[in-house]
Amino acid sequence: MKIHIKNGRVIDPKNNIDSKLDVFIAAGKIVSLGTAPEGFTANQTIDASDLTICPGLVDLSARLREPGDEYKARLISELQAAVAGGVTSLACPPDTDPVLDEPGLVEMLKHRAKQQGLAHVYPLGAMTRQLEGKALSEMNELYTAGCVGFSQANVAITDTQVLWRAMEYAATFGFTLFLHAEEPFLAANGVAHDGEVATRLGLKGIPSAAEALALATILRIAQATGAKVHISRLSTAEGVDMVRAAKKQGLKISCDVSANHLHLTEHDIGYFDANCHLKPPLRTQRDKDALSAGLKDGTIDAICSDHTPVDDDAKLAPFAEAEIGATALELLLPLTLKWAVAQKVSLIRAIELITQASAQILGIPAGDLNPNSDADLCIFNANEYWKICPNTLKSQGKNTPFSGLELAGKVKFTLVHGQIVYQQAH
16 A cells, blocks of 8 residues: 655654654655655545644553443543554553453553554563562563563552562563552542542542652662663642753663643643542642643653543542543543643644654653664644543543543544554544
8 A cells, every 4th residue: 555645844853853744654664754665656645734744643651441441441442542543552550350460461452452453562570569569570570571561550569679680680680660659558549639628528648758758769779770760640739859960970861741630730620620630640630730840841751641431430430439540542642742732842843742752751662763673654744623521532531531522633544564553533
């Protein structure tokens, strides 16, 4: 299949390209930008006038709910949501049921995802067996089965000896550990940021110190072992400062922030809006400003969706009992663009934060438009507004704090391996 995409604005952060170019695709690969290769005859032409063409988005954290939680979402629904949002590669945490701590489970998930022919799925394996934080998983076998890194998802390791051994092991083999920084005893039973809103609403709080304490431990052990560590979903000003200092010291540290935390604060909980029950909790305006500043100065490396679909009933419970999470795969692009406009960040830099930067952290061949690389593309209208209506989202999870909001950034086409896997219906 040969495709000619014409008249579009091509943005490729890795190669510092931001100009009007035609894109030529053959046999699932990008064969040329600008001029057609000799003898190239397209089977299909896409007119991208007024549209932006960029590498397919790469998401660092998207729960697909398979295996085990199919009542919340299914692989097919979430991968359709991914491509509808321009996401062509994604990492999924290991907190499925059963947990991704067996090579066979990883292979099965990879196989089932590949059969759908939609976005590429890159599993993160469980760092410890059953995510119990006691015995290390067979990381090498899981890596061979297709895991791109290892994680405890939202489950903290209380035993620092286990964390130390995990980092030593990871450092030996060059694996990346994806860790969520939260001290479990300080955060126990907490459901919101420990501040004025939680106090007023009578909700149990999680102090900022819970992130800082866990982060201090992680950074100190990373320094001692030389492990490569990615901090998932940073949420506090103090956390940003600590990562900035660690990077200056030369630690092999990267981190991301969820799109939710760039736009929302504890005040968005309002009168117990369960769609704002997230982990980490929504923090203060000061924290939100620090996260933005950290993204702008390069302390924070990437933006993730933290896509966590839940069933409707689980969000109807009172705030403290409602299940954690929000649907976000289809909102990653527009929320990133909204942040970039507000912060006066260039489009090429904004795209980098959800393509090349994320691909680099995962160590996967994605996030650029190099000749001969896979033709995984997102073609979108940066200026077209659309209203977020939960019932029109492809994800089985309909819960989002942004319901009813109008956002700019509408995906028109998504290509994976040079095949059109999503096209906006007219």
